[in-house]
Amino acid sequence: MDGKDNFPVIEEALSEPNGLLAFGGDLSIERLVKAYSHGIFPWYSDQEPILWWAPDPRMVLYPGNFHISKSLNRFLKKTPYQVHFNRNFESVIDICSETRKDGLGTWITDEMKQAYIELHKQGKAHCLEIDIAGKLAGGIYGVALDTVFYGESMFSRQANGSKIALLELCKYMLKNDYQILDCQVHSNHIESLGAELIPMRVFKKFLPKK
Secondary structure, three states: OOOOOOOOOHHHOOEOOEOEEEEOOOOOHHHHHHHHHOOOEEOOOOOOOOEEEOOOOEEEEOHHHOOOOHHHHHHHHHOOOEEEEOOOHHHHHHHHOOOOOOOOOOOOOHHHHHHHHHHHHOOOEEEEEEEEOOEEEEEEEEEEEOOEEEEEEEEEOOOOHHHHHHHHHHHHHHHOOOOEEEEEOOOHHHHHOOOEEEOHHHHHHHOOOO
16 A cells, blocks of 8 residues: 555556555455455455455456356256345355365455445445255355446355356346456356456456546
8 A cells, every 4th residue: 555545556466476466454444445446355364464456367257158057057947946135144254254175264354254244234245145945055245336246255055056146146237237247366166157357458447437
């Protein structure tokens, strides 16, 4: 951060590690909204300063491009499920923050959780949950500003739970004129569901207008 606590322009982000832009500051609602509005997001671990990122290229999913595989299509045809929006945001973020199976811990610290809970109370962070046979199967949460949904994390507790959550989020986005789902960084899993890498100069066109 500079002396006025402003973010550097995203073009100043490092190429290695890709996207590291700044460190420090806090996770206040005002700062988080400013960050997302400029294509910047926080991502750090416990015992680290807050790190702010703007990777180039950017992993995104156009909601109309969600890929339904043959196996997922078969599952959807035979499995009824229920969709819930903003039913229990705190529960969703708690589940997403659970230690990963690979033992690498989680980046969703207690400080992070409280910050996004406050964003939710302000109507800027949202969650979606999927129930199958009356039990929680999966969910996703993120930040919504103008026509961009900035995805933060998702989880599965039953087979295909997170995939269905992402599918239903894309359906919601299409119905409500959202243009793009920000997936932040590349992963093979999200790419298999239709996400793609785009240059930052293209991603910037979707950001909220000043």
